[in-house]
Amino acid sequence: MDIDALRSFLAFIDTGSFTRAAKQTFRTQSAISMQMKKLEQELDKYLFQREGRQLVLTHEGQQLASYARRLLSLHDEAVSSLKSNTDTQPLLIGCPDDYAETLLPHLVFLIREQLGPVQIHVTCASSVRLRQLMDKGELDAAMLTRHPDSEEGHFLMHDQGVWYGTSQSDLLHRRPLPIALFQADCKFHAAALDGLMKQEISFDLISCSSSATAQRGMVRAGLAIGAMARSSMAPDLRVLIADWLPSLPNIDIVLALASRSQSRLTAQYAKSISHGFQRNPPVIPCDSQPMDKPHGITMMKTAIKCE
Secondary structure (H helix, E strand, O other), X not given: OOHHHHHXXXXXXXXXXXXXXHXXXXXXXXXXXXXXXXXXXHHOOOOEEEEOOEEEEOHHHHHHHHHHHHHHHHHHHHHHHHOOOOOOOOEEEEEOHHHOOOOHHHHHHHHHHHHOOOOEEEEEOOHHHHHHHHHOOOOOEEEEEEOOOOOOOEEEEEEEEEXXXXXXXXXXXXXXXXXXXXXXXXXXXXXXXXXXXXXXXXEEEEEEEOOHHHHHHHHHOOOOEEEXXXXXXXXXXXEEEOOOOOOOOEEEEEEEEOOOOOOOOOHHHXXXXXHHHHHOOOOXXXXXXXXXXXXOOOOOOOOOOOO
């Protein structure tokens, strides 16, 4: 079987889209379709079937996916091991800004434990943007946030969104409720605003930023409460607990590899890093601060502008 066709096949499985698979493999969608047809002809089996409007794997497709991952892992390992020891190309890694202080150092430690003294260039951006950069071939890999029911990437850890503030904060008693959030492509952004509106809690969106440092700065200054992943919490901040605060979604954090990357970070290494991350997860120091339910809540229209 053609290695490139198997790579395209797995790119579709990992991204759930022939459009993104085509981008990651630097091919057209028609070329991807032709590769899939040739695989089906070679195996004399259907690999895909329609379920409503979705294209899913057949039983034979699921079997091939298992073999394809092993074949590509062995292929990439062979290529990597035969490369010159003088290869000094840096590893291009993406990371959401909110994980840069807490999770990224642990990931870098595990990568260097596997690959040796490789130089790592880090790009901080949202998970949506990092996927786009991998599709363009501008990143070798990225730490991403995914939905818990997704199969994207190599699993690192579960996490949950939390509301947080300073231990001296009385902001939960203010109306409108002052909040600071990430930009609209963050999963916690929509959950926070939708939840507050459904509960008819007035709010004032003080700031909307792609920077975790900016959000924490607003919170530390006493201007707002924030919403981010528990693993992104800083030791001087506290999780705020109140039964009326909207719940924020659970997420998975994964290490995803770009399909066409020629870096030394192969799927086999990523699997080892995944196991290491789960065996020895980073310690996230943060406390919880219970809060009383305020009275007299009314809904007010709030102007929101995120740039």
